[in-house]
Amino acid sequence: MAAARIERLVTSGTFSLDGGTWEVDNNVWIVGDDREAVVVDAAHDADAIVRALGGRVLRAIVCTHAHNDHIDAAPDLAARTGAPILLHPDDLPLWKQTHPDRMPDGELADGQTLTVAGARLTVLHTPGHAPGAVCLYAPDLTALFSGDTLFAGGPGATGRSYSHFPTIIDSIREKLLTLPDDTVVHTGHGEATVVGAEAPHLQTWIDRGF
Template sequence: MPGARIERLVTSGTFSLDGGTWDVDNNVWIVGDDTEVIVIDAAHDADAVVRAVGGRALRAIVCTHAHNDHIDAAPELSARTGAPVLLHSDDLGLWKQTHPDRTPDAELTDGQSLLVAGTGLTVLHTPGHAPGAVCLYAPRLRALFSGDTLFAGGPGATGRSYSDFPTIIRSISERLLALPDDTVVHTGHGDTTTIGAEAPHLQEWLDRGF
């Protein structure tokens, strides 16, 4: 019986915070099989996500954090599919900046397990880029969905409100770099990487205040 697989959809829009707005391309990750899926970060374009999901049942819309570019399409996607929106409670303040009249449907908690197509994904609370930032680890797929916590080449940005550099470094070093080296890191923007490729650079990031 085929197991869960990983699909990537790239959508384009804007990221806004602290009075600035930037054009961005986001990775929307779809995890599941021919019957059911979850969506990780419903970014920008609900129509595109609905098309990518197709006739499959959407079990959940998982938000790795609540910056607007990762959640702007989540309420519409939920309304069209009936899937609940899941977010860590520490990011509710950020969520309300984008969606003041609609709250998430359920909380993500550290250590929680999400199941789709017979595959478990463990929620890892990894604050730093945002207070409620989480990653999802699927050992069966040798995959980590890192949101904006870890990218190919370094940590996510911490130069804006609600973020903190020492905190993101602690999250990465204690929670993510402890995973197997062959774990593929599926990021919120840009290319994938692996834990093994990023781990040797931890001291470099610290020295540079990356």
């Protein structure tokens, strides 16, 4: 049994793309135990994330995608902790819009496994919201960290650059809705849901072009 636990930190800032800027609240997920952790999406506030870590060794900063609101604090957090920043390479064009002079330290790939505090986190490449969007599936914790791919009530937005609605639907159908129904979906914004609550609505999303 994994000793890891899941902690949620909400940070606030802005999301900017295609010439627009919006105020947003982001979920920062910390997965680990009393000694070590990984951070999923270093959003907005490196100070708050460091405080939440409380001196634990940070093993990795995992980026579910490279929209600025999910990565803006990543370089600062990396500099302060020594942890590597990991991103799927298909999102490098987006990454460079925010951090043109600081590349990620490593790549994420579909099927890759990260381990922290005895818990396995499997990378699922789920393009659509962004080309390099990933989710992290932690079966030991009955958890999915979905970034902006899946929310309570529907898929992530696909109305801006680098996004594609049919692709996100395929990603959700093939990679996420096949997980056990009781898998808790820890989202990039807002409240959690479970896979079983979202699966029955797939056709509705398609019909509506959600």
